[in-house]
Amino acid sequence: MTDPRTDRLAQLLVDYSTNVQPGQQVLIRGTLAAAPLLQAVYERVLERGAHAFVMAALPGQQEAFLRLAQAQQLDYVSPLEKLAIESFDAVISTLADENTRALSGVPPERQVRVSKARAPLMAAYMDRAASGALQWVVTQYPTNAAAQDAEISLRDYEQFVYGACHVAEAGDAVQYWRAQYAEHERLIAWLKPRAHVHARGPNIDLQLSIKGRSFINAGGVHNMPDGEIFTGPVEDSVNGWVKFSFPVVAYGREIEGIELEFAAGRVVQARAAKNEDFLIQTLDTDAGARFLGEWAIGTNFGIQRFTKSILFDEKIGGTLHMAVGRGYPESGSRNQSAVHWDMICDLRADSEILVDGELFFRNGRFQI
Numbered sequence: 001m002t003d004p005r006t007d008r009l010a011q012l013l014v015d016y017s018t019n020v021q022p023g024q025q026v027l028i029r030g031t032l033a034a035a036p037l038l039q040a041v042y043e044r045v046l047e048r049g050a051h052a053f054v055m056a057a058l059p060g061q062q063e064a065f066l067r068l069a070q071a072q073q074l075d076y077v078s079p080l081e082k083l084a085i086e087s088f089d090a091v092i093s094t095l096a097d098e099n100t101r102a103l104s105g106v107p108p109e110r111q112v113r114v115s116k117a118r119a120p121l122m123a124a125y126m127d128r129a130a131s132g133a134l135q136w137v138v139t140q141y142p143t144n145a146a147a148q149d150a151e152i153s154l155r156d157y158e159q160f161v162y163g164a165c166h167v168a169e170a171g172d173a174v175q176y177w178r179a180q181y182a183e184h185e186r187l188i189a190w191l192k193p194r195a196h197v198h199a200r201g202p203n204i205d206l207q208l209s210i211k212g213r214s215f216i217n218a219g220g221v222h223n224m225p226d227g228e229i230f231t232g233p234v235e236d237s238v239n240g241w242v243k244f245s246f247p248v249v250a251y252g253r254e255i256e257g258i259e260l261e262f263a264a265g266r267v268v269q270a271r272a273a274k275n276e277d278f279l280i281q282t283l284d285t286d287a288g289a290r291f292l293g294e295w296a297i298g299t300n301f302g303i304q305r306f307t308k309s310i311l312f313d314e315k316i317g318g319t320l321h322m323a324v325g326r327g328y329p330e331s332g333s334r335n336q337s338a339v340h341w342d343m344i345c346d347l348r349a350d351s352e353i354l355v356d357g358e359l360f361f362r363n364g365r366f367q368i
Helices: 004-017 032-047 061-068 079-087 108-117 119-131 144-150 154-165 173-191 276-283
Strands: 025-031 051-057 090-095 135-140 196-201 204-209 216-218 228-231 239-243 248-250 253-255 259-263 266-271 292-298 319-325 340-346 352-355 358-362
Touching: 004 032, 004 090, 004 135, 004 154, 004 173, 025 032, 025 079, 032 051, 032 090, 051 079, 061 108, 079 119, 108 119, 108 276, 119 135, 144 154, 173 216, 173 228, 248 340, 253 276, 266 276, 292 340
Parallel strands: 025 051, 025 090, 090 135
Antiparallel strands: 196 204, 196 352, 204 239, 216 228, 228 292, 239 259, 248 253, 259 266, 292 319, 319 340, 352 358
């Protein structure tokens, strides 16, 4: 018997987040660990009259590829995935790791090489999304591995995931996310005519320009759960320093104590208490990897726990996150890179954000 919360999540993803229409082509991808959700999404897409295609990875598949692939295989891009990204109408992706550290033993240079090879595919994905030709959403399916990272039981983690998505109980989840979207629109309208941002606190003293850039309303359309407003800062405008409050978990590695210094937009100094070499290698992937592609504020106050899953952690209400690497074209960002790494700074104590000299945000709460 399917967990009713899984069915409600599938319906939210298909009906609201991607708004699947009859006759559309929809790619559903994830790992077999998320089989119940993949099945529920598949059935809901069919009920909406669309064409559903499932791309499910085997346990250990990515680790085996990165360990065994020869050079030409690392540089190869799947024509099936390329076809879907370049021509399908929607992509629904599910994160569900059975071992979140499976890639920790893979040489970083192999992972970087794969990222570079996939850069054109990533560009096509983001460009089609920016134009509205591709609808997409990413969600999380509860697994024991993710629960262990969050240091809670699987039962509690399930409640956390479904609660953050607002499908834990029967009710109108779509209505909740529409209300969240409306609140984001209010904040974005205030920011739209403004230019200069100064974030300061114990872990940050950073200035940047948002002049001419668009803030994106993350109200349940592309991530589930969601809860952020973000933009791409003017590339050469970022100056200052930031120490990120939480570890970055990427490619099976945990990078802790990250500190970045910016000058004229570029990361000129980078430090980490753990896995610093991997941080530096990633920042050296290409010319755009040392510039910010995203600057965002988390608005989901229903998420207060750090879980080592960026899908949830970047949405923590009262936090700021930024991504080095490629920006979203719809935000006005021009930064190009094979990298997009989100990093989170906690602003819930003794911190504030001034925009054109006006107080916008203090100690984790909006002030307008």
